[in-house]
Amino acid sequence: MENKLAVVFDSAGTLLHMYRVARDMSNGMMLEDVESTMLVAGRKGRALVVIHADMERILESQPRRLLSDFMEKEHVELDVSCSNGEVSPSDISKIVKQSDVVLGDVQEVFCRVKTRCPNIFYLACGLIVDIVEQSVTYVVSTGGRLYPESRDTLQTLHQRGAGLYIASGDSMKNLSRLSHCIGVPIDGVFDIASTFDKERIVQDLKKKYNKVIMVGDGMNDMLALRSADLGILTVQQGDSRPSRLQESADVVVGNIAEVVRFADEIISS
Numbered sequence: 001m002e003n004k005l006a007v008v009f010d011s012a013g014t015l016l017h018m019y020r021v022a023r024d025m026s027n028g029m030m031l032e033d034v035e036s037t038m039l040v041a042g043r044k045g046r047a048l049v050v051i052h053a054d055m056e057r058i059l060e061s062q063p064r065r066l067l068s069d070f071m072e073k074e075h076v077e078l079d080v081s082c083s084n085g086e087v088s089p090s091d092i093s094k095i096v097k098q099s100d101v102v103l104g105d106v107q108e109v110f111c112r113v114k115t116r117c118p119n120i121f122y123l124a125c126g127l128i129v130d131i132v133e134q135s136v137t138y139v140v141s142t143g144g145r146l147y148p149e150s151r152d153t154l155q156t157l158h159q160r161g162a163g164l165y166i167a168s169g170d171s172m173k174n175l176s177r178l179s180h181c182i183g184v185p186i187d188g189v190f191d192i193a194s195t196f197d198k199e200r201i202v203q204d205l206k207k208k209y210n211k212v213i214m215v216g217d218g219m220n221d222m223l224a225l226r227s228a229d230l231g232i233l234t235v236q237q238g239d240s241r242p243s244r245l246q247e248s249a250d251v252v253v254g255n256i257a258e259v260v261r262f263a264d265e266i267i268s269s
Contacts, residue, residue: 003163003208003209003210004161004162004209004210004211004266004267005160005161005162005163005209005210005211005212005213005263005266005267006162006163006164006165006205006208006209006211006212006213007157007162007163007164007165007212007213007215007259007263008165008166008167008198008201008202008205008212008213008214008215008224008228009154009164009165009166009167009184009215009216010166010167010168010198010215010216010217010218010220010221011144011166011168011170011174011175011178012142012144012168012169012170012218013035013216013217013218013234013236013237014215014216014217014221014234014236014256015146015147015150015166015178015182015256016121016144016145016146016147016150016178017144017145017146017147017236017237018142018143018144018237019033019113019116019117019142019143019144020033020034020035020036020113020140020141020142020143021033021034021109021112021113021116021140021141021142022034022036022039022109022128022138022139022140023105023108023109023138023139023140024137024138025101025105025135025136025137025138025139026137030108030109030112031138032112032116033239034140035218035239036048036126036128036138036140036142037082037218037219037220038218038219038242039128039137039138039140040082040083040084040128040219041084041219041242042084043084043130043132044084044085044132045084045085045087045130045131045132045133046083046084046128046129046130046131046137047080047081047082047083047084047087047092047128047129047131048080048081048082048083048126048127048128048140048169049078049079049080049081049092049096049126049127049128049129050078050079050080050081050124050126050169050170050171050192051071051076051078051106051125051126051127052076052077052078052079052171052173053070053071053074053076053125054074055110055123055125057074058070058103058106058107058110058125059107059110059111061103062103063102063103063104063107064102064103064104065102065103066100066101066102066103067096067099067101067102067103067105067106068096068097068098068099068101070103071096071097072097078092078093078096079171079192080092080192080194081126081169081170081192081194081220082169082194082195082219082220083194083195085131087129087131091131092129092131095129095131095134095135095136096127096129096136098134099135099136101127101136101139105139106125106139106141109125109139109140109141110123110125110141112141113141113142113143114143116143117143117144117145119145120143120144120145121143121144121145121146121177121178121181122143122144122174122177122178123141123142123143124141124142124143124170124171124174125139125140125141125142126139126140126141126142127139127140128140146181146182147236147256149255149256149257150182150256151181151182151183152257153256153257153259153260154182154183154184155182155183156260157259157260157263158183160260160263160264160267161267162263162267163188163205163208163209164183164184164185164188165184165188165189165190165201165205166178166179166184166188166189166190167190167193167197167198167201167202167224168189168190168191168193169192169193169194169220170191170192171191171192172189172191172192175189175191176189194220195219195220195221195222195223195224196223198214198216198220198221198223198224199223199224199226199227201224202214202224202227202228203227206227206228206229211229211230211266212228212229212230213228213229213230213231213232213259213262213263213266214227214228214230214231214232215232215234215256215259216231216232216233216234217233217234217235217236217237217241218245219242219245221233221245222244222245222248223248225248225249225250226248229266230250230251230262230266231248231249231250231251232249232250232251232252232253232258232259232262233245233246233248233249233251233252233253234252234253234254234255234256235252235253235254236253236254236255236256
């Protein structure tokens with residue numbers, strides 16, 4: 001039957017194995033292989049902010065230059081990828097403009113990821129801003145590479161007639177490359193999708209399809225996992241998942257390829 005099943009995928013940690021680094025701005029310590037959404041979830045009023053900047057321009061700039069000055073001169077925009085509670089873009093912008101974060105902080109985490117993550121698919125950078133403390137608490141960078149099973153899994157689902165979608169907190173610059181690589185139509189890609197955006201996307205798709213599967217791995221997928229007809233939590237990244245996240249999913253899988261089996265059960269029902 002037409003429009004019988006849609007499958008929505010998160011990207012980072014779900015389709016892509018991620019390596020993440022965060023610089024703690026309170027003490028300068030580097031945190032290796034951390035989960036940025038967990039740093040956000042750990043404190044009310046925190047937000048993960050995506051920096052829409054050309055990384056080559058950042059890398060070729062003076063390390064001591066203030067990030068706020070670079071952003072103003074280069075007309076760099078910010079987007080909130082996920083947050084713990086309500087945060088406004090104006091509050092985020094004000095805090096970043098007043099911060100003492102320099103481009104060297106961004107360069108350091110970016111280069112750390114680039115050297116530690118082989119066969120990298122893409123690189124991105126961002127900030128974790130604390131509305132309560134009125135400060136930039138972490139400078140973060142992430143790199144990802146496709147899980148070996150991701151492309152085949154989506155191709156198989158497409159052959160089964162499933163509608164394929166990506167809902168991610170990442171930017172369209174990175175997601176457009178990913179969608180082309182794995183065969184998801186660009187009009188099925190939702191970028192800078194917050195926790196609430198992902199829930200809304202699933203709910204909207206339920207009006208078009210008989211069943212909707214949500215596949216994710218992080219705290220910002222929790223509402224979408226609950227809202228879907230079938231919420232699948234992947235733990236292929238290998239780090240521990242909070243119990244409340246696991247409880248939000250209907251099933252937990254250790255390999256993204258297992259999604260096909262559940263899709264087949266829905267299609268054949």
